[in-house]
Amino acid sequence: MTAYEIVMKSREKGRPTALKYIEKITENFFELHGDRKFGDDKSIVGGIAEINGRPVTVIGIEKGETTNEKVYRNFGQPRPEGYRKALRLMKQAEKFRRPVLCFVDTPGAYPGIDAEERGQAEAIAVSIRDMMGLKTPILAVVIGEGGSGGALGIAVADEVWITETATYSVISPEACASILWKNKDKAKDAAQHLKLTAADLKELKAVDRVIAEEDFGDEFFEKLKNDISSFFDGKSKLDADELTKQRYDRFRNIK
Amino acid sequence: MGFDLRKFFFRKPNIALEGQEDGNSAFVPEQAAIKCDKCKTLILSDDLTANGKVCAKCGHHFKMGARERLKYISDEGEFTELFADVVGENRLGFPEYEDKLAKARESSGESEAVVCGEIKIGGYKAVAFAMDAKFMMGSMGGAAGERITRAFEYAAEKGLPVIGFALSGGARMQEGIISLMQMAKTSGAVLKHGEKGLLYVSVLTDPTTGGVSASFAFEADIILAEPDALIGFAGPRVIEQTIRQKLPAGFQRAEFLLQKGFLDAIVDRRRLKETLVDILKKHGVEKSESAQPATDTEELA
Ligand SMILES: [Zn+2]
Numbered sequence: 001m002t003a004y005e006i007v008m009k010s011r012e013k014g015r016p017t018a019l020k021y022i023e024k025i026t027e028n029f030f031e032l033h034g035d036r037k038f039g040d041d042k043s044i045v046g047g048i049a050e051i052n053g054r055p056v057t058v059i060g061i062e063k064g065e066t067t068n069e070k071v072y073r074n075f076g077q078p079r080p081e082g083y084r085k086a087l088r089l090m091k092q093a094e095k096f097r098r099p100v101l102c103f104v105d106t107p108g109a110y111p112g113i114d115a116e117e118r119g120q121a122e123a124i125a126v127s128i129r130d131m132m133g134l135k136t137p138i139l140a141v142v143i144g145e146g147g148s149g150g151a152l153g154i155a156v157a158d159e160v161w162i163t164e165t166a167t168y169s170v171i172s173p174e175a176c177a178s179i180l181w182k183n184k185d186k187a188k189d190a191a192q193h194l195k196l197t198a199a200d201l202k203e204l205k206a207v208d209r210v211i212a213e214e215d216f217g218d219e220f221f222e223k224l225k226n227d228i229s230s231f232f233d234g235k236s237k238l239d240a241d242e243l244t245k246q247r248y249d250r251f252r253n254i255k
Numbered sequence: 256m257g258f259d260l261r262k263f264f265f266r267k268p269n270i271a272l273e274g275q276e277d278g279n280s281a282f283v284p285e286q287a288a289i290k291c292d293k294c295k296t297l298i299l300s301d302d303l304t305a306n307g308k309v310c311a312k313c314g315h316h317f318k319m320g321a322r323e324r325l326k327y328i329s330d331e332g333e334f335t336e337l338f339a340d341v342v343g344e345n346r347l348g349f350p351e352y353e354d355k356l357a358k359a360r361e362s363s364g365e366s367e368a369v370v371c372g373e374i375k376i377g378g379y380k381a382v383a384f385a386m387d388a389k390f391m392m393g394s395m396g397g398a399a400g401e402r403i404t405r406a407f408e409y410a411a412e413k414g415l416p417v418i419g420f421a422l423s424g425g426a427r428m429q430e431g432i433i434s435l436m437q438m439a440k441t442s443g444a445v446l447k448h449g450e451k452g453l454l455y456v457s458v459l460t461d462p463t464t465g466g467v468s469a470s471f472a473f474e475a476d477i478i479l480a481e482p483d484a485l486i487g488f489a490g491p492r493v494i495e496q497t498i499r500q501k502l503p504a505g506f507q508r509a510e511f512l513l514q515k516g517f518l519d520a521i522v523d524r525r526r527l528k529e530t531l532v533d534i535l536k537k538h539g540v541e542k543s544e545s546a547q548p549a550t551d552t553e554e555l556a
Contacts, residue, residue, distance in 0.1 A: 109469075109488060109489075110497075111488070111489030111493045111494050111497045112494060112497060112498055113494065113498060113502070113506070115488070115489075116487050116488065116489065116494065116506070116507060117515055118515070119473075119515065119516075119517045120469070120487070120488035120489070121464075121468035121469045121472070121473050121486075121487060121488035122473040122517055124469040124470075124488065125442065125468070125469050125470050125471070125472070125473035125474050126473070126474065128438055128439055128442045128469070128470060129442040129443075129445060129446050129470075129474045130446075132439065132442055132443040132446050133446050133450070148426070148435060148466075149435070149438060149465070149466055149469045149470075149488070152435055152438055152439060153469075156439050156442070168432060168435075169431065169432060169435070170426045170427075170428055170430075170431055170432060170434045170435040170466070171426055171428045175493075176428050179428070180351075180428070189350075193347065193348075193349050193350060193431075194347070194428070194431045194432075195347050195431045195432065196431065196432065201432055204346075204431075204432055204433065206432040206433075206435075206436055247443075248443045248447070251436060251439040251440045251443055252404070252440055252443060252444075254397075254433060254436040254437075254440060255397045255398075255400075255401055255433070
């Protein structure tokens, strides 16, 4: 597959969205709403669930599957209150020493008037900074589109995993092509050059693990669940200072 | 003024968000006089410089280079540059990137989009950095992110406050994911610096958008902005394309952000130094003379 074919696949209809992962991988998901400041963003879902009996805080950017759902979820483009809700739930997780699991799937944070008015930049900035110091394990899994700062806003983690046809990029190939070459048709070239595929990202150390998708069958979810569970087993043994130091170093070393 | 000032008429500003190519036209050229973008008054270049590149008539803030900014707030207009050896490279083998870097270096006279230094301001020692619009519109790639990260780490180690001038039109897309990761890296350094109880003051300048606004620019203890600066996450062009309507006047300007609660204050550039000195004083920063003599510059570099 070319890079652009992978981009198309990462956005494909029918691809499992965050809620599907939550349903398949966790038990007893109890959704928690609201940022306690302004409202409840529908693009980011969060709550407490269990994985193999361990309580975890789960957060996901949800795109929706049907057209109605997509509109309801704002096509997975969070507003500031989404990032503030996510951070609220992460701080709650920290208090109770629960690990945090984030599913990332967004074309980007919402570029709208209301989002700007309510401080989109500030919301993402504070989330990134505070995730860096969160004293509980964090795992982020990019499951579809990892769209720029809007994705990073919930992806400052001890490890970042990605499924094999998901992407993670600083800018969409279409926007890149139109800015650099004033030509959207060059998106294919841009996709190639941006090095946004799972394999390229692994090489650049932006992701730590690439997950085989196995057509998203039951074995895929079962294996991912067990991998996540053992990841949290390992990270839970570290004391908080060591954990945050390793997280800092992970990002510090990307030059 | 015995010559025709009109031939020095200045081109309209054209701030390119993300599209860094167009970013150079809004600068004051080395000409005798410049027309103010806002009130259209002709100003002698020397007068403008003497007034901190602010129009004496209407208060319009002209663009200022990174080095110029650091000098402007430093005592005796001098500072010790840090991390100048950290420079960018074409990590992804992105087409035309080397050319763009070369052009940016030529037009800005800088080796990267951010200049860092140790300064003395009102007798206080601080680490400061400023971003330069002439260098690919202040976009943050691996080298710029590394310089800013080191600035915070250096300040944390030396127990110094940080003053940062943010400016960015968008991502350094030629560095792909490396560029995005600088948001996390710089944020981590801000956090560590802050955990030591040290002060960080951010000054948002025109424009501060994209990954820079969504990372270190908005993570400071005190967030100031210059009047009329464009500040936001998405650039206005992107928003207009998304919502398919024109944005209201003043949208995403500093005055708008102040009203919405996202800035501590808007400070006229001509009062910025005294404001910063006052903030440092209120945070118990020690004067450098009493701390140690300024002979330890050999540790820098
Ligand atoms: Zn004027």
